[in-house]
Amino acid sequence: MTRGVLLDLAGVIYDGETAIPGGVDAVARLRQAGLAVRFVSNTTRSSKQTVLQHLEALGLTVTKADVFTPAHAAREWLLRNGRAPYLLVHPGLEPDFLELPVRDKRAVIVGDAGEAFTYTVLNDAFRELNAGAELLALATNRTFRDADGGLSLDAGPFVTALEYASLKRATVLGKPSQAFFLSALASMNCPPDQVIMVGDDAEADIAGALRAGISSALLVRTGKYRQGDEKRFDPRPTATVADLAAAADWIIARRD
Amino acid sequence: MTRGVLLDLAGVIYDGETAIPGGVDAVARLRQAGLAVRFVSNTTRSSKQTVLQHLEALGLTVTKADVFTPAHAAREWLLRNGRAPYLLVHPGLEPDFLELPVRDKRAVIVGDAGEAFTYTVLNDAFRELNAGAELLALATNRTFRDADGGLSLDAGPFVTALEYASLKRATVLGKPSQAFFLSALASMNCPPDQVIMVGDDAEADIAGALRAGISSALLVRTGKYRQGDEKRFDPRPTATVADLAAAADWIIARRD
Structure with missing residues (x-):
């Protein structure tokens, strides 16, 4: 049973200043399905305040406690x-x-x-x-x-x-550190086996989350994804999907 | 039996523009003792021509073929x-x-x-x-x-x-690559077990030479040497001596 979702930001929800199509709507659908959503970002060029403002400008409702940097x-x-x-x-x-x-x-x-x-x-x-x-x-x-x-x-x-x-x-301190993933899980009150990670970095997001004990990790083909990335690092992604919209479909279809 | 000596340059013969006391004389003594001498430098801020000019300015007679960069x-x-x-x-x-x-x-x-x-x-x-x-x-x-x-x-x-x-x-391409040490040995027509390396870098000069098969390597306490360096990397130096002058004494005393 899935109760929570961890989402990477750059390359999953936005690319630079631009929203990735369907991403903001996918977050809304995950929340409507009753799933807790947290954002785990390794972007170290923006302060947390700037990240929050950026997400709000894209139309996402987020609190300071939802974002882990x-x-x-x-x-x-x-x-x-x-x-x-x-x-x-x-x-x-x-x-x-x-x-x-x-x-x-x-x-x-x-x-x-x-x-x-x-x-x-x-x-x-x-x-x-x-x-x-x-x-x-x-x-x-x-x-x-x-x-x-x-x-x-x-x-x-x-x-x-x-x-x-x-x-x-x-x-x-950031991904792929286990402590970083676990602090996001703790804020959702979810054990690792009830959480799915979604990211575009096959190493830090996907292999990192799986090594931290998170049960499933979906690699999206947006952002920094390059053909063959799903085979480049171990453990490999649970599935590779087009984008966050497709990841939300995958998660909601299999949530129970 | 020792027939050849490999010498590092920076930190062994000179420090920046300054000759290390006794270094130039030590090279002359090694040559007078009938030993072949080659210079193996990892300094990559000067062209070979500049290195040769620097050595000549210090009073050392060297040909292009004596210096390996x-x-x-x-x-x-x-x-x-x-x-x-x-x-x-x-x-x-x-x-x-x-x-x-x-x-x-x-x-x-x-x-x-x-x-x-x-x-x-x-x-x-x-x-x-x-x-x-x-x-x-x-x-x-x-x-x-x-x-x-x-x-x-x-x-x-x-x-x-x-x-x-x-x-x-x-x-x-430079130290500690075995091929680099071996090209200097080949120019002296010496097998590795008849050669001694002298350097101030416990890792690249000393452990590198010993791993390349050279039988003895002397660490000098000049240049970048820091207390305890002789215990920091494996294999450890054959001996640790004050400077190149002391290294020449060591080599000449044990040459047969």
Whole structure:
């Protein structure tokens, strides 16, 4: 029996500024079918506030508690572990890290910083790590679908570079971290075997969710999806469908 | 019986523009003792011509054939494999890649590009890889000792980033590649068990040489050496000595 659905955002509900056809309506149909819906996004170029505004502009009704972002998880980690952030993130994400208490110890936080990934900034972050800072990865995605339609480097390659240089392992806060999926499940009061994940990233969304114990994961052929992705990572998707509209059909047809 | 010696350059013979005390004299003593000497450098910020001029300025007599650099190995790889280079290297290295034949297929060549590692350039290189280019690493060193005395990011972290993003494995041309060590041995007509390597990098120089079959490797406490380096990587150095002068003493005392 399915009681909850986790949805990725970029590449599933929207591509850049544009809604993916049928996506907003699919969310409404899932909710009308009595399913709890949460949004689990690895996008680390926008603050949570910006993500919420974007979803509202598309016509989706969402509360702050419906959306799970790695930056929010990182903020909670910093408070829990008593560390100040050394940010290697996109400027758009900085609002999520305001007004944290002053601490001596630090944690380097790596997101999808884009053009802000310069040699100097990466080297400074490496020196922080060498001086005792911890390494937090908001996400480990290899690539994202860029504005020009091509794939571009996401946060993952830069996390790997810093791990290699510092001989430290990053704590991953976004997908595919099990803790990240589980925090979304907890908010729905659903065990993993009553939840379905829908995403366009065969690795972070699909293999990640299945490895976290979620029973089913649907790969959509929108966003960053490339032919053959369903066979590229293990575990493989429960099913591969055209888009979120088709995913909603699949879920509603099999919900009991 | 020892017949040949391989010497690293930066951190062993010189630090930046400055000669390490006793280094040039140590090379002369090794040669006077009848040992063949070759220089195996992973420095990828200077062309071979510049390296030779630098050594001459320090008072060392060296020929082109005495010095082995990853760029030279890369040039030979390109000619052998019929590929044109897509260079992600320091501007100082570009002279080593002039006048290569025009080819359709490409190879991304990653060196220690320093400030030239921008997001845009790394992303362009990733897209070349995604379009079918091969990945060549001039070196995989994690760090080097920078002008300010601190450790800075070398080529390795950026090679790892591109491997992670493209799901391709780099062909490594400099140390610790076995082929690189063996090409230097071949020029001396020495089998690996008659050669000693001296370097300041416990991983690329020492563990690399020993893994390539070279019988002994001496770690010097100059250059990038940090306390405890001798215990950080396997196999561990045959001995750890103060500097190249002490290494020459060690080698000459045990040469038979």
